[in-house]
Amino acid sequence: MSATTHGTNSLHRQRMWALWGSYAALAVFVIIFLVPPFYTIITSLKSSAEISAQDGSPWMVKHPSLENFWYLITYSNFQTYYLNSVMITAVTVVVSMVISVLAAFSLSRMGFWGSGVLSTGVFLTYLVPPSLLFIPLFQIVGSLGLINSVWCLILLYPTLAVPFCTWIMIGYFSSIPKELDEAALIDGANYLQILTKIFIPVAMPGIIAATIFAFTVAWGAFLYPLAYLYTSNQMVLTVGIISDLIRGDVFQWGKIMAACLLASLPPIVIYAFLMDYYVAGLTAGATKG
C-alpha cells in the first residue's frame, strides 16, 4: 500500500516537474518569437521624432499615430510593390501546386519505369541552394529577355517551390490506401477523375501544407528580386521596402516597421484561413483503422 502511494507521489512529482519545465520552455519560446513583432508594432505607431527621441522607454509609445501606415498606403511605389508581390505569389502558388500535384500523383501512383529514381531526383534538386543558382539563372533569364520583369520571378519561383511541394504531395498521396484508387477505377473513374474526385479532397491537408510553403517561398524571397529587378514598376515588397525606405544611412524606422506589418498581413490572413481547413485525419474511415 505504502509502496503504491510512494509510486503515485513520485509520478505526480515527475509530472509537476515536467509541466513546469514545459511552461518555462514555452515562456522563453514565446518571448523570443513575440518580442520582435511587438517591437515592430510599437515602432510603427511612433513618429520619426518620437523614435529618435532619447528620453522615455523604446518599448512604450507616447503619441500613437497611423501616419506611417497612411504614408505607405498612399505611396504609389508601395502600392506597386504590393500588387507585384500579390500577383507573382498568386501565379507561383497556382503554377507550383498544379505541377506538384500532377507530378506527385504520377510519381506515387502510376508506377512507371524510373518513377522511384525520379521521385528522389525531384527532392535532390531542392537541396541545391538558391545562392548557387542565381548567377547561372541570371544568364538564362537574360537570354530570355526577362531581366527586370516580374515574369522572371514567375518563371523562377516555381523552380524553388515545385520540388519540395512535390515531395510533400508524394508523401501524402502515398499514405492514401491503394484500394481507394482501385475502387474508383472499378467504379468507372479515369486517372484524372481519381485525382480530382478522390486524391485532391483526401489529401487536402497535404495540399494546404504545400500551398503554404509555395506561398512563403514566393512572398518572402529576397535574393532573386534583388538580383534580377531594378526598377520601381517591377519591384516586389521585400526588396522595395528596403530600397525605398532606407536612403543612404537614413533608416525611416517607423515606415519600415509599418511596411513590414502591412507585408505580413497576407501570410497571417492566409495561414489563419488555411489552418481551419488543415484538419489531420481526413482519411479516417476510408479503410480499417
Next chain:
Amino acid sequence: MAEVSVRKVVKEYDGGVQAVKGIDLEIADHEFVVLVGPSGCGKSTTLRMIAGLEEITGGEIWIGGDVVNDVPPRDRDIAMVFQNYALYPHMSVFDNMAFGLKLRKFPKDEIKRRVDEAARILDIGMLLERKPRALSGGQRQRVAMGRAIVRNPKVFLFDEPLSNLDAKLRVQMRTEIKKVHQTVKTTTVYVTHDQIEAMTLADRVVVMNHGIIEQVGTPQELYHNPTSRFVAGFIGSPAMNFLPCRIEEAGGGGLLVRVGSALSIPIPAARTARYAPFKNKEMVFGIRPEHLVERREVGKAGFEPVELLVDVVEPMGMETMVHFFVDGAPVCARIDPATHAAPEEMLALTADMNQMHIMEKDSGKVV
C-alpha cells in the same frame, strides 16, 4: 449477370515469380464461387486479374462471353468489395454508393432509387448522410457492399471482405452476404482464407495452393471426397488426422491399415478392391476428428474399435477435443462433451472407417 471463364491464366511477376500457374476455371451465371487457400496461394491475384487490377501474363479471362484481357476495370462491368472497405473518406455514405453511377452519368432520380433500394436491402438507410469515419466496421462493410450492389454489375468480386471484422460480426455478415446473393443473384467470386466462410457461402469452392487449383467442388464434395492431402487437410476444422501407414492383408481376403506397431484397423469390405493395389506400400491414412468418436455402434459395417492413450482433453462446450499420439503422430478426436476422457488414461473409441482416406505418401493424391 454473366458467366466468368478463366482459361490457362498465368501471372508472373518481375523476377520470374509465378503467383498463378495456368489455372482453368468455369463459373456459371448466378453462381457463388469461393476461392480459398493459404496466404500466397494466388487466390487474391486471380480475383484481381478478373477485376482487371492485375495484368495477365498468359491465358484468357472471359466475362459474359467476351475476352476482357485488355479491357480496363471500369469497362468490365464488375463491382468489388475490398478487405479494408476502401470507402471514399470525404464522401457521405450516399455519395460513396452513388459515385460509380454519377461517373456513368445516371439520372439523379435513378441514382437515388438504386441507392435507396441497396440501403434497404443492407439496412443502412439511416446511415446515408454519415461519413465513413462515423461508422462501425460492420456498417462500413455494408456500405462497401452497397456500393457494389447499386451498380447492378455482371459480377461481384469479394476480396476477403470479412477478415477485418470480429468473430461475431463475421458470422453475422456472412449470413448477410448469403442473403444478398439470394436476393440479387449476381455471379459472385469470393476470396477468403477461412475455410468455414468458404463452406458456408459457396455453391462451389475452389481450393488453391502454390498458384494452382487443387480441387473444385461443392462444399460437400470437398469435405467427403478430397482428391489430395492438401484439400483433405485444409477443409475441415480441426484438420484431418494424417498417419503414416501400410495397407496389409487381414486374412479372409480383407485388408487392414497398420500404423506402426501401435495400431491396426480393418478396412471396410466395400473398399478392399479400391485399396488392394496399394498393399504393402507406404501410404498415409487420413481420418477426420469427427469420425473418431467414443465407443458405440461397434458392429455396424466399417465401425471399428480403437483404444488410445489420452494426451490432452479440450472441452469446448458443445463438443470436446481429445488429443492423442499414435506412433509419434498427433491425432485428434471430436467427441461428446459428456466424455470421461482424462489425460494419461486409455480411451475406447470407434473409428468410422467408411469415412477413411488413403493417400499416396509422396504425391499426397487420395486413392
